[in-house]
Amino acid sequence: MNPLRPIGAAFLRFLEATGRLSEFTAVAVSHCVRPPFYFRLLLRQMIEIGYYSLPVVGLTTLFTGMVLALQSYTGFSRFSAQGALPYVVVLSMTRELAPVLAGLMVAGRIGAAMAAEIGTMRVTEQIDALATLSTNPHKYLIAPRLIAGLTMLPLLVLVGDVIGVFGGYVISIYKLGFNPGIYLKSTWQHLEFMDVFSGVVKAAVFGFIVALMGCYNGYHSRGGAQGVGAATTNAVVSASIMILISNYIITELFFAK
Amino acid sequence: MSAPSNPVPKIRIRNLCKRFGSNVVLDGVDLDIATGESVVVIGGSGSGKSVLLKCILGLLEPDDGIIEVDGLSAIGLGAGEREAVNRKFGMLFQSAALFDSLKVWENVAFGLIQGGRMDRIQAREIAFAKLADVGLKAEVGELWPAELSGGMKKRVGLARAIATTPEIVFFDEPTTGLDPIMSDVINDLIAKCVRELGATALSITHDMASARKISDRIAMLYKGRIVWNGPTAEIDRSGNDYVDQFIHGRAEGPIRMEVRAP
Structure with missing residues (x-):
């Protein structure tokens, strides 16, 4: 057998999958901006993604901020640069850690749930039923989730920024002996609009990716329980990888010299 | 069920072909x-009955052939045109396909x-009136689909299918998985609902x-083709070996089940 054959076949499969995802994205986005709009479903998805993800995002960013303060203090004390701690905490949280960690946590929580729900609807013919009831599945199922993902993750990240900085503040004040007033002043002085803005842009992209991969994998699931399980796994894995790749690209776009 | 009078068929299918890979x-x-x-x-399991329905509904795109509804082609339509055609249809799915996240009455009212x-x-x-039409009490309307028995799900599915007063109703294996008595109840309901709607029905x-x-006419599908088509009253004297074997449920005959010996 020609050894190039499996490589070529894998490449063609990749192109086919990319094409299908691109087409799905284009159709779904077009339904996001064309009426009718399902405001009730959009509100439900916003609550599901935004409100119910608050505890997991809050806990993640809180402990990340605390660990960041401890580790940074240990490292900076070797160079007598402990004074840079507030700046490092707020910069790391707003630019990188809050958006990336919130994106990954929401991918695990919401991306999996979307894939499982839509996948189950697919294998139990509920999506076919939507079409027979003159309701476009892309508009009814996909568009509200994409809009909710795009808008809610930035809000979650803003909350995560505050909680993460608070975690660093608590450790710095009560364990490392920083002066509260000086710590807060230093944090505020060094924080720039672009630090927060870049994190919010990342969060919007990550939220879109999580919702898109959850919907796409669920929508194309086949078979029974096994197919839905595979769709759920694929949704989380693909969203996580795409978050990490797009994080680098956005960082490059914002901050590359 | 009324006798057909319009010379243009409600649904016209010609040379319809669909394959999945090498499987015709x-x-x-x-x-x-x-x-x-x-x-x-x-037709037997895997004979293409469900695929035929899905092609008419636009859920699958045929590889070749003609499907016309009221004399207009129903193949290759855009999303808006497809939604307009589908407004003529009601569909009872084999598994009822009720939306888990909606209450029973919301399922019935969904199309409206x-x-x-x-x-x-x-x-x-209207949803509660349709539930009453299929013999379900008003309390059922406030339940979730997961709280219903198989027979109740079929009834709710039937109520949803007829709620929009469709011109054409499809029934996909309406009695599968039900006991004989409940099957007969569903058959009576289907016959009653189709008669009252004056709808065209394909089951x-x-x-x-x-x-x-539930039928005026029966067509038998075997290996992707209609091998017999005639009035229901004549099926017992069809003179077709495939039909005879199928309606009498005999293992011997021209229809060979593709079963491997152990």
Whole structure:
């Protein structure tokens, strides 16, 4: 057998999958901006993604901020640069850690749930039923989730920024002996609009990716329980990888010299 | 069920072909269904009955052939045109396919609210009236689909299928998985609802008791082709070996089950 054959076949499969995802994205986005709009479903998805993800995002960013303060203090004390701690905490949280960690946590929580729900609807013919009831599945199922993902993750990240900085503040004040007033002043002085803005842009992209991969994998699931399980796994894995790749690209776009 | 009078068939199918990879499922299906007529397509498992329905509904795109609804092509339509054609249809799925996240009455009213843009309060009243039509109490309307038995799900599915007063109703294996008594109840309900709507009906089943009860005409699908098509009253003297074997449930005959010996 020609050894190039499996490589070529894998490449063609990749192109086919990319094409299908691109087409799905284009159709779904077009339904996001064309009426009718399902405001009730959009509100439900916003609550599901935004409100119910608050505890997991809050806990993640809180402990990340605390660990960041401890580790940074240990490292900076070797160079007598402990004074840079507030700046490092707020910069790391707003630019990188809050958006990336919130994106990954929401991918695990919401991306999996979307894939499982839509996948189950697919294998139990509920999506076919939507079409027979003159309701476009892309508009009814996909568009509200994409809009909710795009808008809610930035809000979650803003909350995560505050909680993460608070975690660093608590450790710095009560364990490392920083002066509260000086710590807060230093944090505020060094924080720039672009630090927060870049994190919010990342969060919007990550939220879109999580919702898109959850919907796409669920929508194309086949078979029974096994197919839905595979769709759920694929949704989380693909969203996580795409978050990490797009994080680098956005960082490059914002901050590359 | 009224006799057909319009010369243009409600649904016209010619040379319909559909394959999945190398597996040919529909291999040149020809079928006419007149306005107000109730046709049942019978055939064994895997004979292509469900694929035929899905092609008419636009859920699958045929590889070749013609499907016309009211004389207009129903193949290759855009999303808006497809939604307009589908407004003529009601469909009872084999598994009922009720939406888990909606209450029973919301399921029944779904087509009215989302497809028909009707006010929720008015749609709710119609939904409860349709539930009563299929013999379900008002309390059932407030339950979730997961709280219903198989027979109740079929009834709710039937209520949803007829709620928008469709011109054409499809029934996909309406009695599968039900006990004989509940099957007969569902058959009676289907016959009653189709008669009261004055709708055209296309059903697929391998339950002969159901086929005899709800149809004016029966067509048999075998290996992707219609091998017999005639009035229900004549099926016992069809003179077709495939039909005879199927309706009597015999293992011996021209239909060979593709079963490997252990």
